[in-house]
Amino acid sequence: MLSESSVGQSVGHVRSVRVDALASIGRIVEAAREALRRSSSATLNRIAEDAGVGIATLYRHFPNRESLAAAVMDRVWAEDVRPLLQEFGSSNASRDDLLSVAERVVGVFEAERGVVQALRNLPALVVDHLAQDASLRDTVARAQAVGNLRPDLESDDVPSLLAMVTTLPFILDAAPEERRRYLSLFLDGLNPARAVPLPARSAGEER
Structure with a gap:
């Protein structure tokens, strides 16, 4: 003994x-x-x-490499993305607020491009993190109550939609003005009744 x-x-x-x-x-x-x-x-x-x-x-x-990259993304999320979502949660949840947080989240992923490229399932990880954010559901409801988001949008839709738009390689590779234009177009789909004119492209992006 x-x-x-x-x-x-x-x-x-x-x-x-x-x-x-x-x-x-x-x-x-x-x-x-x-x-x-x-x-x-x-x-x-x-x-x-x-x-x-x-x-x-x-x-x-x-x-393996992917499990390590996923752990790095967990840290990136905790240190850089979650504070943005908390800031959004305390905002008026306006269209501009949502556009700003989407742009800044994309900016985080752009800065961590090596981690992004090492992950085969980044959208799934983003959905999982967003789904665990308890404040997101309340923020969506508040935005709907004041007409900033379409009323038929369900809170469970938002993680997938945000993951889709913030992890697209095309969005990550776009110049800031072009990125803002396409994110703006995406947001108009969340509330077409309050769609606004799209941001202009920069002169170098005109086709």
Whole structure:
């Protein structure tokens, strides 16, 4: 039978291992984010080296490149996207507010292009994150109440619609003026009764 001191030492060891593992995961995710910002082709070996861990440690936590990229996107979402959604949730939920948050979310994905390219299921991840945002449903309802969104739109539609428009490669690759034009057109579909003239293209984009 183990003594109380032995049990205490065992528990302390487990906690220490967990803390060390969490620290390793944090370093790996941060190193991966920085490496993928520099190059979408950054290798796992290079990421492990930048994180100061062995490649075996990296694989123990992330069995493949996509699982690591998904963890990086989780961090990007928590640090850069969720604050935008919280800001939108405290706004008047106007068309301009929605256009602004959509543009800024696209801007985040553009800045994290290496991570985006490493993910095969980015739209699904975005839908999942948006669906978990408890404030989004209330914001949609508030926008509908004042006529900023069409009344037949269901709150469950919004995550898929926003994921669709903010993760399209065409949108990510577009110049700012062109991006704003197409996002604006998308928003008019959410409330055609309040459609506004589309933003003009810049001179270099005229076809």
